[in-house]
Amino acid sequence: MQVWHDLAQAVEAFAVGVGDGGHTSAVVTIGNFDGVHRGHQAVLGRVVGLARADDRAAVALTFDPHPAQVHRPDAAPELLTGLTDKLALMAETGLDGVLVVPYTLELAALTPDEFVTRYLVEALRARTVVVGHDVRFGKDNSGNLASMVDLGGVHGFEVVAVDDIGLSRLRTPGGSARWSSSAARLLLAEGDVAGAAAILGRPHRLRGVVVHGDARGRLLGFPTANLGRISGMVPADGVYAGRLLRPSLDDAHPDRDLPAAVSVGTNPTFDGVDRRVEAYVLDRDDLDLYDEEVVVELVDRLRPTLRFDGVDALVAQMHDDVDRARGILG
Structure with missing residues (x-):
């Protein structure tokens, strides 16, 4: 799996071809992927499956540091995984590449169209974008699923919306049944590492x-x-x-x-x-x-x-x- 830490690296990679197939376009997803839990794994697996079917590169865009550490550092959650382990776990899903975007206030100020154009279209050459129904992006989180679909129409990419995948049957603190990073954190805070492993898949x-x-x-x-x-x-x-x-x-x-x-x-x-x-x-x-x-x-x-x-x-x-x-x- 290739890892790019700035836009220029991603642009250069797609110019020569990404992955074993030398792909010049991609199926892309966006997320923090903290912990790379079973829900993340299912989404990333969906990206890989669509990419293989369409003969494109399977790519994820993630952020470092976590946005909460920039916007509210005093209240930011403790991360389940550092960047080294997050990338290793993402590689295990079969991705061809990951763009690690340095998260800054300047990045957060981009409009939804500016973010999509700069990162998904120009850098990653997205032809399909896989997102959750609750996706938010761009300045003040003003971008959502509907605006992503509209931008796909403008820039020529398809949007695939995925539901919460594989709901956990565990009783987690707060009553959450969703495979989520926050649920895993709550379990770890109680010392329930076996319960957290059921969410993380390891x-x-x-x-x-x-x-x-x-x-x-x-x-x-x-x-x-x-x-x-x-x-x-x-x-x-x-x-x-x-x-x-x-x-x-x-x-x-x-x-x-x-x-x-x-x-x-x-x-x-x-x-x-x-x-x-x-x-x-x-x-x-x-x-x-x-x-x-x-x-x-x-x-x-x-x-x-x-x-x-x-x-x-x-x-x-x-x-x-x-x-x-x-x-x-x-």
Whole structure:
């Protein structure tokens, strides 16, 4: 999948042809795609299917940063995925290209016609545009489905409107049954990583660089990888069964995908104040992960964070946590 970070790159790509077929026009969709959840996957899959049928490139336009971080930074939601993971997940759907548009107030001031002309028509050469019925775009979100259809008539592209795809049967906080980024965030805020995974279509992921901590885990017999510079929404404090993935290693490497018990919290038994994410790779004390970028997947929550009366009680609980994690992870 090609990734373009400005209009010039996209224009140049379409001039020579995008994808294996060397396509010079596209089926395009627009969205933030935070988390690339099952609803997003279905929409992107629809784009890919239409593109293959029409012999065009399958392309998505997304924004970085998230618009809410520009318009209301103090109230912006915590993002489920950083840009690196979002693009990797989008690539898995079969897209030929993604245009990452830097979101600015200048971009937000474009009229619907200016936005469509500049990005969808001139840059991505859209012949079909796939959007939801609730699509909004352009200055003050004044563009909607009807105006997109009108602009399609002017610029020569078809508009395909998709309904909410694959409603979740989960009971989510707030009563939402829709596969949505906000529903996944609410579940993660409660520590329900299994519920969030049902929306995301996979375990929730955190990405970070392993940094030095207090080395307390090693002294207790459970050496942990402490994550710094984390991207991805950190869930509620607690202990989780999960996996530690090492993207720098080949897929076939035996240490690329490792079962882990993951702690999120402040270590209250030791009066900690800094909130941390620490992963103990089950039954391993020989790994040197410092300064390595890793991904932690969270499969299920074992328990909330607790304060223990002493080190012996904590260590006993950690042994129990590891045994339970081992059972969950098989």
